[in-house]
Amino acid sequence: MSSAFARVFEAWLVLVALASLVFFALRILPGDPALLILGDSASVTEVATLRARLHLDEPLLVQYGRFLSGIHTLDLGDSLRRPGVKATRRVLSALGPTAELAGVAVALGATLGIALAALAEGPWLGTRRRWIERAMVVVAASPLIAFAPVLTYALAARARVVPLPGDPQAGVYGLLFASALLAVPLAAQVGRTGRAALAELTRGQFLTVAAAKGATPRRVIFLHALPAASGPILTVIAAQLGALLGGAVVLERLFERWGLGTLILEAYASRDLPVLEGAVVAAGALFVLAQGGAAFAHALLDPRARP
Amino acid sequence: MRRVVRLVPLGLVVALSIAGVLWGRGSPDHLEPRLAWCAPSGARPLGCGEAGVDLLALVSHAEVRGVELAAVVALVGFGFGTPLGAFAALTRGRAERAVSRACDLIQAFPTFLLALAVLSAVRSPSRVHLGFVFALTAWAPFARLALVETRVLRDAAFVEAAFALGMSRTRVLVRHIVPNLLGVVAVQLGSAGASIVVAEAAFAFVGMGPRDGVSLGAVLDQGVAAMLRAPHVLFVGAACVFATSASMLVAGRAIEPGR
Numbered sequence: 081m082s083s084a085f086a087r088v089f090e091a092w093l094v095l096v097a098l099a100s101l102v103f104f105a106l107r108i109l110p111g112d113p114a115l116l117i118l119g120d121s122a123s124v125t126e127v128a129t130l131r132a133r134l135h136l137d138e139p140l141l142v143q144y145g146r147f148l149s150g151i152h153t154l155d156l157g158d159s160l161r162r163p164g165v166k167a168t169r170r171v172l173s174a175l176g177p178t179a180e181l182a183g184v185a186v187a188l189g190a191t192l193g194i195a196l197a198a199l200a201e202g203p204w205l206g207t208r209r210r211w212i213e214r215a216m217v218v219v220a221a222s223p224l225i226a227f228a229p230v231l232t233y234a235l236a237a238r239a240r241v242v243p244l245p246g247d248p249q250a251g252v253y254g255l256l257f258a259s260a261l262l263a264v265p266l267a268a269q270v271g272r273t274g275r276a277a278l279a280e281l282t283r284g285q286f287l288t289v290a291a292a293k294g295a296t297p298r299r300v301i302f303l304h305a306l307p308a309a310s311g312p313i314l315t316v317i318a319a320q321l322g323a324l325l326g327g328a329v330v331l332e333r334l335f336e337r338w339g340l341g342t343l344i345l346e347a348y349a350s351r352d353l354p355v356l357e358g359a360v361v362a363a364g365a366l367f368v369l370a371q372g373g374a375a376f377a378h379a380l381l382d383p384r385a386r387p
Numbered sequence: 388m389r390r391v392v393r394l395v396p397l398g399l400v401v402a403l404s405i406a407g408v409l410w411g412r413g414s415p416d417h418l419e420p421r422l423a424w425c426a427p428s429g430a431r432p433l434g435c436g437e438a439g440v441d442l443l444a445l446v447s448h449a450e451v452r453g454v455e456l457a458a459v460v461a462l463v464g465f466g467f468g469t470p471l472g473a474f475a476a477l478t479r480g481r482a483e484r485a486v487s488r489a490c491d492l493i494q495a496f497p498t499f500l501l502a503l504a505v506l507s508a509v510r511s512p513s514r515v516h517l518g519f520v521f522a523l524t525a526w527a528p529f530a531r532l533a534l535v536e537t538r539v540l541r542d543a544a545f546v547e548a549a550f551a552l553g554m555s556r557t558r559v560l561v562r563h564i565v566p567n568l569l570g571v572v573a574v575q576l577g578s579a580g581a582s583i584v585v586a587e588a589a590f591a592f593v594g595m596g597p598r599d600g601v602s603l604g605a606v607l608d609q610g611v612a613a614m615l616r617a618p619h620v621l622f623v624g625a626a627c628v629f630a631t632s633a634s635m636l637v638a639g640r641a642i643e644p645g646r
Binding site for chain 2: 094098101102105106221222223225226227229230232233237318319321322323325326329330333334341344345348349351356360363364367371
């Protein structure tokens with residue numbers, strides 16, 4: 081129980097640190113946020129009104145206290161760009177699509193990666209196994225930003241075998257295509273780590289025993305070896321979550337798909353501070369939650385990881 | 388010999404882009420609207436982009452500046468992270484745990500969010516701002532590697548002897564630990580550089596790049612916008628990002644010790 085509490089506390093600490101960083105970056109660094117929002121041509125009264133609305137005329141600590149309580153009560157005030165709409169409402173409406181995209185990508189990447197690891201380590205492919213390993217090295221080295229637009233051009237614009245994910249009519253297939261793009265680098269990383277973990281385990285006596293009892297290679301790998309290799313695999317997934325979220329922003333921009341990335345970029349461009357702060361913290365929360373999920377899954381699959 | 392071979396791709400990329408800068412016809416600021424989106428030809432080997440910008444000039448300028456940024460940031464991260472990690476491991480205890488945890492967190496964290504938080508303080512980021520933001524997190528992989536290596540080194544006989552002779556911790560660190568680390572930790576330079584090139588392109592792609600618009604990400608952005616009309620722009624941008632990042636990864640392995 082205490083370790084679960086410590087985990088939650090740490091996650092909370094990370095989020096507060098991120099929120100504070102956004103808050104202070106916008107207020108301490110040179111440049112008046114009100115001037116950044118309105119531009120240099122704004123009149124003194126306009127700037128003063130906006131400063132009052134954003135509570136920028138209060139002492140910094142009072143502002144900070146208001147901001148922290150706002151984060152915890154999910155109330156950061158109105159969006160500047162769309163007056164009358166709560167900033168948190170806009171953030172929550174964008175959280176769903178991004179979580180969907182990242183979630184499907186993790187599921188696809190993990191499945192594909194584990195399958196590749198099993199193929200590269202199992203007896204089915206003979207000497208051709210080395211090609212899988214090489215392919216994974218090349219794919220892991222290819223940046224998403226380079227291959228995602230090219231694949232989109234080839235598959236969606238030219239061959240038209242998949243719909244453009246930004247198209248409102250694209251539906252499930254659009255989501256699957258976008259997630260698959262995001263899943264490719266993850267699959268390569270999971271595959272490489274998984275293969276290394278499985279290779280390490282093949283020397284384990286418990287696998288020899290399983291094979292001696294007549295288990296097929298498929299049974300040995302999937303039932304006996306994989307749960308024991310779940311630690312490194314889940315660790316690499318957790319470590320890739322940050323990159324995945326960054327990739328989601330790039331893909332949302334590429335496909336003009338609604339989500340946290342689009343919202344963050346829009347709020348950044350129009351200096352919509354309440355929305356920007358809320359969206360960055362929400363993305364951080366998504367990340368922290370997913371990391372916690374990875375730790376939980378590890379404990380579920382591997383009894384040695386239980387506290 | 389194999390080490391030298393591994394430096395060739397990066398050397399080639401840099402040499403080609405410098406040649407493009409020196410002998411290319413136009414500058415990336417020179418626009419010829421009537422040639423907008425024209426396909427590759429003899430006069431314009433890579434074709435034109437938006438508003439008739441010569442892609443060869445744009446790409447080679449962007450490449451030089453991108454590699455420059457990556458080299459500076461990776462070296463800063465190396466120079467800061469290595470002693471930090473080594474020092475933490477040498478002090479043991481709380482400092483070691485704190486640095487190790489910080490590295491874990493930074494490496495897994497969505498760096499994009501962190502960068503965004505800091506960049507939102509400036510109206511339009513310059514390349515220096517971007518470099519600063521990347522440097523905030525670039526030290527972590529170096530520190531972690533130095534920490535792990537120092538954990539082994541700190542129990543070595545020569546380190547124990549140095550302490551027994553009355554050397555201070557700093558002196559042991561500077562004279563005995565860090566020189567032994569450099570080779571191992573420097574391997575990380577390649578992947579750090581590659582990730583900075585990719586990150587810079589990604590930032591420029593989503594519209595947060597340097598305000599002069601000379602970036603590989605800006606080329607990709609143009610390519611996506613004109614995907615059907617002028618697909619060559621997209622291919623040029625993607626190929627450049629891939630070539631730069633892959634050549635840096637390969638070059639990093641040239642420093643690999645003990646091979």
